[in-house]
Amino acid sequence: MTRNWLLNPGPNVKRSADRERLYQELGRFVDLFASTEVLLQLTLWNMSRVPNQIAKAVFSGVKADLAMQNIKRIFEATDAPAEKRKRYQEIFTHVGWISDARNLLLHHGLSTDDEGVVATNSWWALTKDRIKRLHITTDLLYDLASDTIKVNSLLQINMIGEDDVRARIEERSRTDWERPWLYKPEQQHPEKKPRRSSAPTRQRQTKPR
Numbered sequence: 001m002t003r004n005w006l007l008n009p010g011p012n013v014k015r016s017a018d019r020e021r022l023y024q025e026l027g028r029f030v031d032l033f034a035s036t037e038v039l040l041q042l043t044l045w046n047m048s049r050v051p052n053q054i055a056k057a058v059f060s061g062v063k064a065d066l067a068m069q070n071i072k073r074i075f076e077a078t079d080a081p082a083e084k085r086k087r088y089q090e091i092f093t094h095v096g097w098i099s100d101a102r103n104l105l106l107h108h109g110l111s112t113d114d115e116g117v118v119a120t121n122s123w124w125a126l127t128k129d130r131i132k133r134l135h136i137t138t139d140l141l142y143d144l145a146s147d148t149i150k151v152n153s154l155l156q157i158n159m160i161g162e163d164d165v166r167a168r169i170e171e172r173s174r175t176d177w178e179r180p181w182l183y184k185p186e187q188q189h190p191e192k193k194p195r196r197s198s199a200p201t202r203q204r205q206t207k208p209r
Contacts, residue, residue: 013049018138022117025145026191029102029141029145039155040067040071043067044074045082048074065096094151095151097184098151101144101183102120118134118135119134134185150181152176156173157170
């Protein structure tokens with residue numbers, strides 16, 4: 001059973017200091033991901049090669065998922081090199097994981113259960129196999145923030161075409177884009193539905209000769 005985080009923090013959640021630190025890490029992560037959404041927009045503008053004023057009109061309101069889809073479509077339309085597609089696919093994979101965690105946190109808030117703080121859609125999921133849960137710790141939020149910093153650095157570097165400018169930024173942000181990936185989503189384990197037993201096959205009867 002989950003409880004509201006603010007009204008009842010649960011038996012395994014310390015008050016004051018730990019809660020404040022968790023909120024600080026959460027705020028840091030959310031702020032960093034806002035920059036990710038901006039950089040994805042700018043990447044889309046850059047790759048679509050339309051004037052900024054037109055990009056504002058056409059791409060206004062495009063969220064992270066749709067921006068990544070559109071960038072992939074541009075790669076198809078322009079027959080982008082395989083190495084470039086692979087480079088961006090790595091970034092997009094991690095953005096997808098980070099975005100899923102971010103959406104679960106911001107759309108459903110924090111709750112607690114007997115194991116601690118969680119973000120879950122269990123209150124609203126129509127069926128059990130659609131329930132998502134993420135155990136929230138300061139370490140997990142740190143990992144999400146660290147990967148978001150890496151994503152933002154890579155997006156900036158890949159957006160710049162001039163070799164000399166790119167080299168300077170790569171050197172300046174080396175500690176950001178060289179850091180290892182830390183976050184990997186938890187494996188969800190929905191309850192499996194019992195399989196229906198297959199109907200017995202009818203024996204084919206042969207006519208007497």
